[in-house]
Amino acid sequence: MAEIAFTLNGREQRVDVEPDTPLLWVVREQFELTGTKFGCGKGLCGACTVHMDGYAIRSCSFPVSAAAGRDIRTIEGISPDITQLHPVQQVWLENSVPQCGYCQSGQIMAAVALLERNNNPSDEEINSAMSNICRCGTYPRIRTAVKQAASLVRQDGAVSIVDPVVTKAQEVSA
Numbered sequence: 640m641a642e643i644a645f646t647l648n649g650r651e652q653r654v655d656v657e658p659d660t661p662l663l664w665v666v667r668e669q670f671e672l673t674g675t676k677f678g679c680g681k682g683l684c685g686a687c688t689v690h691m692d693g694y695a696i697r698s699c700s701f702p703v704s705a706a707a708g709r710d711i712r713t714i715e716g717i718s719p720d721i722t723q724l725h726p727v728q729q730v731w732l733e734n735s736v737p738q739c740g741y742c743q744s745g746q747i748m749a750a751v752a753l754l755e756r757n758n759n760p761s762d763e764e765i766n767s768a769m770s771n772i773c774r775c776g777t778y779p780r781i782r783t784a785v786k787q788a789a790s791l792v793r794q795d796g797a798v799s800i801v802d803p804v805v806t807k808a809q810e811v812s813a
Contacts, residue, residue, distance in 0.1 A: 645706045648672075648716030658704035662696075663687045665703045666713055674714035674744045678772075685771025688745035689713050695752035695768070714744040717751050726791040727751050730784045738775035745771050750785050758792045760785070 644653045647670060654669050666672050666689065675698060678686030682700030689698045690712040718725045724732070727750045737743045746769065753760055753768035760768070765785050773781065 641704065643703055643707050645703075645708060646710045648712055654703065656703055659702045661699050662689065662701045662703045662706050662711070663698035666698065666711070672713050672715050675748075676741060676744060678742065678745070683772070684742070685745040685749060686742045688748040688771060690748060690752055693752065693755060695749045714748055717748070725751060726795065727754065727784070727788040730787040730791065734780050734784045734787065736777055736780040736784050738773075738777050742771060742773050742775075746773065746781055750781075750788060753785070754789055754792050758789050760789060 640655050641658045642653055642655050643658065644651065646652065647666070652670070654665055656665055656669070663675060663677060666675055667677075675689055676686040677699060678684035680699050682697035685697060687697055687699040688695050690696070690710075691701075691706065692710050693712075718728065725747075727747050731737065731743065731747060736746075749769050749771050753765070757764060762782070765782055769778075769781060769785065
């Protein structure tokens, strides 16, 4: 066991876990943030996508020890508060992107990471960034939603994280 410290959704956190524990399981089990999903367990499908220092990573194959000192953001932390949707979430709903919905948190996280770096992506850039697998085949709706979200971000500016969701683990430690 090792104590590992990192920032999770804007708050400093410490966990005492095996260093090779996948970040996915720490986020889901230690912090009870279950929006990030387990898909393949090999870092291929993208259902487990979170942000590390603003970049999309696959958390199922990423050891928590590599997150030490880093900024980790989950689907629960992309909006300023629980009453406001991020522009990507907004257009996802408007375009009825989810079918079964299982992969959607990872898809949204990949889209947010793309748009935070490039608010006017080309089709090629969208294809490159959106490498997550959707078994329901909602790719055309995903592409439409990413383009609409890019337009919203260009109009309104990026959404900043000012008051992330408080997790059950944080409430206990407060």
